Amino acid sequence: xxxxxxxxxxxxxxxxxxxxxxxxxxxxxxxxxxxxxxxxxxxxxxxxxxxxxxxxxxxxxxxxxxxxxxxxxxxxxxxxxxxxxxxxxxxxxxxxxxxxxxxxxxxxxxxxxxxxxxxxxxxxxxxxxxxxxxxxxxxxxxxxxx
Amino acid sequence: xxxxxxxxxxxxxxxxxxxxxxxxxxxxxxxxxxxxxxxxxxxxxxxxxxxxxxxxxxxxxxxxxxxxxxxxxxxxxxxxxxxxxxxxxxxxxxxxxxxxxxxxxxxxxxxxxxxxxxxxxxxxxxxxxxxxxxxxxxxxxxxxxxxxxxxxxxxxxxxxxxxxxxxxxxxxxxxxxxxxxxxxxxxxxxxxxxxxxxxxxxxxxxxxxxxxxxxxxxxxxxxxxxxxxxxxxxxxxxxxxxxxxxxxxxxxxxxxxxxxxxxxxxxxxxxxxxxxxxxxxxxxxxxxxxxxxxxxxxxxxxxxxxxxxxxxxxxxxxxxxxxxxxxxxxxxxxxxxxxxxxxxxxxxxxxxxxxxxxxxxxxxxxxxxxxxxxxxxxxxxxxxxxxxxxx
Numbered sequence: 001x002x003x004x005x006x007x008x009x010x011x012x013x014x015x016x017x018x019x020x021x022x023x024x025x026x027x028x029x030x031x032x033x034x035x036x037x038x039x040x041x042x043x044x045x046x047x048x049x050x051x052x053x054x055x056x057x058x059x060x061x062x063x064x065x066x067x068x069x070x071x072x073x074x075x076x077x078x079x080x081x082x083x084x085x086x087x088x089x090x091x092x093x094x095x096x097x098x099x100x101x102x103x104x105x106x107x108x109x110x111x112x113x114x115x116x117x118x119x120x121x122x123x124x125x126x127x128x129x130x131x132x133x134x135x136x137x138x139x140x141x142x143x144x145x146x
Numbered sequence: 147x148x149x150x151x152x153x154x155x156x157x158x159x160x161x162x163x164x165x166x167x168x169x170x171x172x173x174x175x176x177x178x179x180x181x182x183x184x185x186x187x188x189x190x191x192x193x194x195x196x197x198x199x200x201x202x203x204x205x206x207x208x209x210x211x212x213x214x215x216x217x218x219x220x221x222x223x224x225x226x227x228x229x230x231x232x233x234x235x236x237x238x239x240x241x242x243x244x245x246x247x248x249x250x251x252x253x254x255x256x257x258x259x260x261x262x263x264x265x266x267x268x269x270x271x272x273x274x275x276x277x278x279x280x281x282x283x284x285x286x287x288x289x290x291x292x293x294x295x296x297x298x299x300x301x302x303x304x305x306x307x308x309x310x311x312x313x314x315x316x317x318x319x320x321x322x323x324x325x326x327x328x329x330x331x332x333x334x335x336x337x338x339x340x341x342x343x344x345x346x347x348x349x350x351x352x353x354x355x356x357x358x359x360x361x362x363x364x365x366x367x368x369x370x371x372x373x374x375x376x377x378x379x380x381x382x383x384x385x386x387x388x389x390x391x392x393x394x395x396x397x398x399x400x401x402x403x404x405x406x407x408x409x410x411x412x413x414x415x416x417x418x419x420x421x422x423x424x425x426x427x428x429x430x431x432x433x434x435x436x437x438x439x440x441x442x443x444x445x446x447x448x449x450x451x452x453x454x455x456x457x458x459x460x461x462x463x464x465x466x467x468x469x470x471x472x473x474x475x476x477x478x479x480x481x482x483x484x485x486x487x488x489x490x491x492x493x494x495x496x497x498x499x500x501x502x503x504x505x506x507x508x509x510x511x512x513x514x515x516x517x518x519x520x521x522x523x524x525x526x527x528x529x530x531x532x533x534x535x536x537x
Contacts, residue, residue, distance in 0.1 A: 018284050044285060044397075070306070070404055072298035073351040074290060078275040081290040089291050091299055091399045101285050101399035114306050127288070135289060 016045040016057050022133035030064045030120045030136060032098065033057040041098045064120035066092035066138060071104055071112055080129075092118055092138055103137040110140065117141035148420065151385035151537055153249045154376035155368045157186035158498040163364035163483035164266075164333035171208055171264040171365070172220040175200075178260060178365040178488075179221040186369060188379045189256070191222060195369070196254040198228040199245045201238025201261030202487040204276045208264050217262065232487075234280030235436060237261055238366065239490025239520030239529035243389050245370050255375055260367030261492070263485035273361050277486065280523035282397035294358055294437065296398055296524045298350035301439040303404035305352065307454070312352055314457030315438040316343035319356040319480055321466055322435060326477025328467075328508040333360050333483035357438040362483030366492035373537060384501045384516075388423065388532035390416030396526050405454075407440075407447055407525035414448040414519065417530035425449035428471060428532075429513040430500045432493035434521035435478040444519050445473060448530070467508055475500060475508045490520035490529060501535045 004027050007015045014020055016033050021044060024031040033042040037054035048055055071090035074081075081087070088104040090112075105121070106112065118138040126132045159181030161174050183191050198218045205211035211230075218228035231241040238261025245259035265273050278287045281296055304310045320340055326332035343356035369379070376383035392412035395401055401408070418424060425448060433448065435441035442456035450471050451459040459465060465473040476482045476496040479489060497516035499505040516533040 022284075070299045070303040072295050072302060072353075073348070074292055074295045075347070075351075076270070076274065076294065076349050077290060077292060078278065078287075079269075079271040082271060084290070087290060089289065089295050089299070091404070099399045099401075101282075101289065101291065101397065103289055114302070131284070131288070137289075 014059055016047055018044050019131070019133070021045050022131070025122050025136045026126070026134040028122055030062045031059050032062055032096070034060045041096055043098060043100055063095045065095040065141065066100070066118045066120065068104070068112065068114055068116045068118055069093050069099060070114060088112065090138065103135070105137050105139050148250070150421070151373045151387050151534070152389060153246045153370045153386045154373045154383040155386065155494065155498050156371055156376055156379035156383045157182045157189065157369040158495045159185070159367045160331055160492060160495045161365040162331050163362050163485060166266070166363040169363070171202070171210065171213065171262045172217050174264060174363055175217045175260065175262040175365040175367070176220050178367045179258070182258070182367050182369055186379055189369065194256045195223055195226060195258050197226050197248060197257040198223055199231060199241040199248070199257065199259045200228065200487075201231045201241040201490060203232055203234055203237050203263060204279070204486070206276050207268055213262070223258070233527045234522035235434065235484070235486045236490055236520045236522030236527040236529050237487045239493070239518070240391065240522075240527065242368070242491055242494060242531065243391055243529055246386060246389055249370055249372055256369065256371045258367055258369055259491060260365060261488035261490060262365040263487040264363050265361050265485065266363050270361070280526065285397050285399065292350060293524070294350040294353055297437040297439055298353045299398060300404055300443065300524065301352050301437070304439060304443065307405050308457070310442065310457045312344060313340065314461060315357050315442065316340050317460045318435065318438040318441050319343045321460060322474050322478040322480040325467060325475050325508055326481025328506070329477045329482055332477040332481055333362050334481045353437060353439070359436045359479035359484040362485040364483055364485030364488045364492070366488040366495050368491055368494050368498065382502045384498055385534050385537055386531055387534050388417035388419070388421030390414060390420065390530045392416070392528055394526050396523070398524050405443070407443055407521070407528065409525050409528035410444055410447040410519060410521065413528040413530040417517070417532045421532035423515060423532050427515050428517045429515050430472050430475060430497065430510045431517040431519070432476060432478070432496050433473055433519040434489070435474055435480045436484060436521065438480070440521060441473065441478065444521070448517065448519055467510060472510050475505065475510060490518070493518040493520055494531065494533075497533050501533060
């Protein structure tokens with residue numbers, strides 16, 4: 001973990017910030033915060049636990065395995081995404097129990113279904129403009145034979 | 147225990163909704179204010195009105211912020227305190243609730259509450275982007291999520307869980323367009339067919355063009371006063387009996403249940419409890435149909451039917467003007483239009499017309515109790531109010 005540039009507090013602890021979450025993504029890690037008091041898992045990271053109000057956390061790496069909860073094909077997109085339309089957005093349930101939104105990137109001939117097995121993947125470039133972070137997305141857990 | 151009624155509405159105004167070329171927000175609001183002033187000859191605006199609470203979502207559209215004092219000046223209310231409220235699409239619903247609190251606290255005897263938005267001069271992609279600001283940027287918009295997309299995620303989950311169909315959603319669009327055809331201020335005063343709705347282009351699957359509300363310019367306002375002063379200004383005031391507001395996560399993904407809007411259920415529960423009314427007491431309701439699925443889910447979450455039965459409710463005809471619980475007699479956001487900041491108080495305007503017998507061709511017979519439910523974003527804010535004709 002030493003090779004990753006992360007924002008830290010004066011004691012060297014990794015700050016529970018969204019920027020750090022995305023910096024981990026840049027190194028191929030899907031990370032969540034785990035509340036040391038109540039064990040709640042958090043993405044996005046927060047400074048106060050929404051369940052027990054504690055501020056004591058540790059970062060843990062998630063498996064990246066997920067199941068599709070819901071999805072939509074976006075046909076009318078904002079300007080910065082319009083060249084990619086139609087594209088797929090979704091909400092997934094991660095193996096560890098928490099949910100996350102993101103793009104679903106699959107081949108055109110794949111028929112998406114709620115409950116499908118997905119796995120996280122990361123872009124190898126950072127986004128243009130602000131914020132300059134790499135994005136995560138989800139793809140099929142295994143290639144489906146046609 | 148809060149004493150009731152909370153406040154009285156003694157007058158109300160609404161601009162025409164639609165593409166109002168050549169008019170800026172301040173001018174559009176003036177038309178709404180002028181109607182409210184003209185309809186209330188016993189009110190001397192400069193002397194009686196002691197504040198303006200204005201819902202307005204996006205200053206980006208006109209590159210114009212600070213709209214509270216701006217609009218107050220344009221309608222001749224300077225130098226009263228004027229405040230802009232921003233809670234996304236619930237901006238003026240929240241302004242209304244705060245206006246009630248200003249009256250209740252005794253700070254003011256009379257206050258104007260309203261909202262305004264100017265959007266139609268923008269390119270659709272820019273309007274889409276500004277309207278999306280009310281979700282969670284770092285985990286939604288920045289990944290390409292749009293507002294139709296977020297409600298599409300909700301719709302897909304509801305269809306999966308309760309076998310809700312595209313036809314049921316389209317039936318809501320057909321109903322609201324019919325109602326809008328009877329509203330001279332509506333943006334789209336024309337009927338549509340079920341087939342038209344179901345074959346319109348896909349915006350964000352499973353939602354089609356006719357599942358989406360409109361991009362609109364428009365303004366709305368009401369004049370609020372203390373119940374005991376109401377008769378000084380109007381022979382037919384209406385009374386606000388209950389008010390509820392609740393918040394939910396800014397990200398949709400953080401919610402365990404995607405088929406229900408928890409803030410809606412909580413806001414409605416509080417408004418019912420305060421008013422002593424129940425869902426079955428409501429004669430007419432204006433609810434936030436930014437997308438057809440939103441009306442469907444809100445009709446469940448405010449208790450007009452069992453969870454999961456929202457589709458069956460609209461197909462039964464019960465939510466039509468002559469049904470048991472008419473919903474969106476104005477045409478709703480779907481057909482009347484959705485000038486975001488104006489929407490919450492525009493709902494109150496329609497209830498004012500209905501409860502005072504001024505709704506013309508879309509009048510609900512014997513309407514005495516009304517409900518409004520104004521949503522912000524994908525339910526991160528919800529505001530509910532219950533109104534009555536009698537104290």
